Amino acid sequence: MLSSSVSTDRSLPFSLDLRPRPETLRDLFTDRPTQAIGIGKAAFWEGDTASHVTLVIEGCLRLYRILPDGQRVIVGFAFKGEMLGLSSPHVYAYTAEAVTPVRLGRVAMSRFREIVDGSTVLRPQFLDLLCEEMREARRHMILVARLSADERIASFLLSAARRLGTDRDDRVVVDLPMQRLDIADHLGLTIETVCRVLSRHKRAGTIEFLERNKLVLRKMSTIRELAGWSDDDAGCYSPSRSRTADVVH
Amino acid sequence: MLSSSVSTDRSLPFSLDLRPRPETLRDLFTDRPTQAIGIGKAAFWEGDTASHVTLVIEGCLRLYRILPDGQRVIVGFAFKGEMLGLSSPHVYAYTAEAVTPVRLGRVAMSRFREIVDGSTVLRPQFLDLLCEEMREARRHMILVARLSADERIASFLLSAARRLGTDRDDRVVVDLPMQRLDIADHLGLTIETVCRVLSRHKRAGTIEFLERNKLVLRKMSTIRELAGWSDDDAGCYSPSRSRTADVVH
């Protein structure tokens, strides 16, 4: 275990590989030391100088901020294959803490920026990631701003299914590595509310527990319906739009 | 009125100006046609192909999405000097509608990206703007996710003061161009709650109305205290941190 290669899909048959031109942002992490982090330990802290870009090779982390009154806001979770610190040029915007044992790859921020800035092929990839992160942030903003507890949970289950689900026998099995309190702090609810909503689903037969953290989504349609908007990123609809505005100069 | 020059701070005394190398993103908008938009008209619509980057030369716009159930979520307001569409490479993420009469500058998306991508000086500026937008989105996410109505209003007043306030006689005068419903839809509250909180402030002497949309913040300290966290972007504190994690490879 713990082999260092991040195993990218470089397509060269023989890899002399003395720093070949990277073709993917992930390539920047190949053949670099990896770092293991135990449950509950932090990869970096909110407010610290953002020294590295981090790739999650294995495991799950919670990304959170602590408000002055002590509340913890989990702004997201990071899973295998995702990069952290892209949008933090100066200081980390959140603390990243291991939910499960985690293995990370790291590239110094300066080096990362330098290489990306120097590569015509990496630059647009980087921009796309930033924009994607932005979309995700907006989506979540709307979720916590306006959806009911039921809708938030449904939405969360859906996104979990999308990122983690294995589809066997047309039921989607999801293994949620994080605990209830994490979910609550992520959705802007209390742990009690999370439990109650999940229990209600269990009673209704919408979901079924294999173990505490492993559940089966039956009736995806019901869940999708509950979540409403939040599945399709496209947003909503386009009403009859009267082209407006007059060019004056 | 309606002179076309966006009046940047180019420091050359004589401007032969046959497309001089732009030094600021704003420079891209100089000597280009501007567009006037009347109150309530849209500059562009959520979901439309993102054809342009837009600079607000004058006025205020509300940026919103409509959820399938009809709710309107105002993700932000845009004021003089701000650019729209930076993080929308494909389709606009929101509708932009004039709150006041507005004058805009526009640059075709393809042209914008091309020039920025070709300029070593513009590229980092562009990235910084994206990251700033990201920070702002996260901040607002936390606001609607976790703050009470009082805190949200206080936070809103502070940011209004920062962006729009004129500081005369140590009281900050703020002219809020948008109506109550806009504020409500922005903060994830109802219009009634917005009114009640403002009235309470009025009674308490924290604020004072000159006209319906022009108000004076007395007691900034009180407001700042109410808003708590949300003024300092730095976030919070850095507890004693045990450096974690063991490098294994």
Place this chain on the structure above:
DNA sequence: CGTTATTTTGACCCATGTCAATACGGGTGG
């Protein structure tokens, strides 16, 4: 097994939402 962390359930409460009634203000036409 005993001990402790996590989850679940129940009883109750409160901040905000909802519904409804006025009040205000700004524009228009007489």
Place this chain on the structure above:
DNA sequence: CCACCCGTATTGACATGGGTCAAAATAACG
């Protein structure tokens, strides 16, 4: 200049989703 009207704002009375507090149940871990 005034009277009226309509969109916006304000205030009040009441309802409720989800928070809070407390206790029980379940799982995790030596």
